[in-house]
Amino acid sequence: MQGWRRSGLAVLAGALGALAQAPVHAFPVLWLSFPLLVLLIDPATDAPPLRRLRAAAWVGWCYGFGYFLAGLWWIGSAFLVDAAAFAWLIPVAVTALPAGLALFMALGTAVATLLWRPGPWRIAGLAVALTGSEWLRGHILTGFPWLSFGYGLAATDTLMQTASLVGLNGLTFLAVLLFAAPAAALGRQGRPRDGLAFVGATLLGLAGLAAFGAIRLASANVADVPDVRLRLVQPAIDQALKWLPENRLKNFEDMLALSRGPAPTSDTATADPAADPTTLVVWPETATPFALADDGYALAAAGAAIGPKSILAAGSVRVEPGPDPTAEPRYFNSLLFIDPSGAVRSLYDKVHLVPFGEYVPFQGVLGALGLGSLSNVVGGFSAGTDNRLITLPGLPAFEPLICYEIIFPDEVLAGAARGQRPAFFLNVTNDAWFGDTAGPYQHFAQARLRAVEQGIPLVRDANTGISAIVDGYGKVRQFLPLGARGAVEGPLPGALASTIYGKLGNFPLVLICAIIVICSITVRLRRLH
Numbered sequence: 001m002q003g004w005r006r007s008g009l010a011v012l013a014g015a016l017g018a019l020a021q022a023p024v025h026a027f028p029v030l031w032l033s034f035p036l037l038v039l040l041i042d043p044a045t046d047a048p049p050l051r052r053l054r055a056a057a058w059v060g061w062c063y064g065f066g067y068f069l070a071g072l073w074w075i076g077s078a079f080l081v082d083a084a085a086f087a088w089l090i091p092v093a094v095t096a097l098p099a100g101l102a103l104f105m106a107l108g109t110a111v112a113t114l115l116w117r118p119g120p121w122r123i124a125g126l127a128v129a130l131t132g133s134e135w136l137r138g139h140i141l142t143g144f145p146w147l148s149f150g151y152g153l154a155a156t157d158t159l160m161q162t163a164s165l166v167g168l169n170g171l172t173f174l175a176v177l178l179f180a181a182p183a184a185a186l187g188r189q190g191r192p193r194d195g196l197a198f199v200g201a202t203l204l205g206l207a208g209l210a211a212f213g214a215i216r217l218a219s220a221n222v223a224d225v226p227d228v229r230l231r232l233v234q235p236a237i238d239q240a241l242k243w244l245p246e247n248r249l250k251n252f253e254d255m256l257a258l259s260r261g262p263a264p265t266s267d268t269a270t271a272d273p274a275a276d277p278t279t280l281v282v283w284p285e286t287a288t289p290f291a292l293a294d295d296g297y298a299l300a301a302a303g304a305a306i307g308p309k310s311i312l313a314a315g316s317v318r319v320e321p322g323p324d325p326t327a328e329p330r331y332f333n334s335l336l337f338i339d340p341s342g343a344v345r346s347l348y349d350k351v352h353l354v355p356f357g358e359y360v361p362f363q364g365v366l367g368a369l370g371l372g373s374l375s376n377v378v379g380g381f382s383a384g385t386d387n388r389l390i391t392l393p394g395l396p397a398f399e400p401l402i403c404y405e406i407i408f409p410d411e412v413l414a415g416a417a418r419g420q421r422p423a424f425f426l427n428v429t430n431d432a433w434f435g436d437t438a439g440p441y442q443h444f445a446q447a448r449l450r451a452v453e454q455g456i457p458l459v460r461d462a463n464t465g466i467s468a469i470v471d472g473y474g475k476v477r478q479f480l481p482l483g484a485r486g487a488v489e490g491p492l493p494g495a496l497a498s499t500i501y502g503k504l505g506n507f508p509l510v511l512i513c514a515i516i517v518i519c520s521i522t523v524r525l526r527r528l529h
Helices: 003-020 027-046 049-080 083-114 121-137 163-179 181-185 192-218 245-259 296-304 363-368 403-407 438-454 500-504 507-528
Strands: 224-234 280-282 311-320 330-338 344-349 399-402 425-429 458-462 467-470 476-480 486-493
Touching (some): 003 027, 027 083, 049 438, 121 163, 163 438, 224 476, 245 296, 280 458, 311 344, 399 403, 403 438, 438 467
Parallel strands (some): 425 458
Antiparallel strands (some): 224 486, 311 330, 458 467, 467 476
């Protein structure tokens, strides 16, 4: 199969693979999607070196374009919040982002042909190459590891436990290896007997991972942290209405009302505010449509809305004056920690900003072309520089993570001191930009996996959902669904002992990939002699 037929089939195979991601979680489709990719690459390996690389890269790009187009179509919803200014960009954003991300897939399939050998070895080579290209996608140009293939293997609570052993990158390697395995018994490359044996081995391996997950969950026994009570506030404010001047006071008053008294799901209901046992009240990212830290009245009102022993974690824009009167002020996407007196006890400025969402790369050039950030901040946000654990009265040390900072496996412990782990991750976000689409579900699935990787509970608060308390096994203790307005309460689950992945990181994965590469190179050198 050549030409547009092969290209079209590659696009369709990629789009099919996207069904393995949240909210569908149809991971068995990968047993069709990945083998199709292998079989489409096979003919390219017969060509001379340069043509082989070019042909394999094109197949990979087509597959990646279909995968990311089907998985990230919801990005366009953000441009409808201010449709008058940004709607014209929807066709560009919905196609340009998948086209750019597909370049990493093209790199992976091209490199895979350098490791291509008949039979099962070509599956192993593809797994190594795509793991490497996915790692690059998560780091180059600030990184964007959204929809990494490994999340397909974490589609169930049982299989998700594998992340405690190998992390997201290891899951990606295993996903390609296990789900592409049927191709080892198909096509003209290799002996069918070897291919069938390899398929059988991968099925046994998948069963082993499922057994590990089932045993781990069956033996789960997480004690709650004593005397720590959480209340997550989910106001469900429409993003298009949030920043309108006439709505600002009402939105703030709604937040205050949801912060007072017991939540409907509370098991410690009390009519006496002075007896409120809540330790931490959480508001979502940019919860206030104004700079909360600069408004003394609003700070006092926020402090009065929580219990006498509570701390309020409130997402807000923070303004910092320029170095001189003529300089423009700097804006930060921040999380403020406020006590009952209205005093700001600590704060965190978001470090890893969203390109085009919170700032414009190469702003001088792109700004001249009329491209600005989607945020309501002129010139975009400035990045914070201080990754650290936060310690406050009544709470164990925790790590704050704003919005998509939670999707970077290598960064979630960046604020931990040497030898110190956070007792929980506090993740606040505003997924209202993307409405009732797949985006918020994908974001929540990625956040849950961070908890499993490290064995550290997740406390997540989102404007429109999904807000939840998740333990170190990824089990959802309490939650509010997407679009619901209200508050949910619960205790803080205790952190687990450091996981194997938490101790070793990607070292075992790198070692395995290195062995596969060395074996492949050795065989090639022997053939040359």
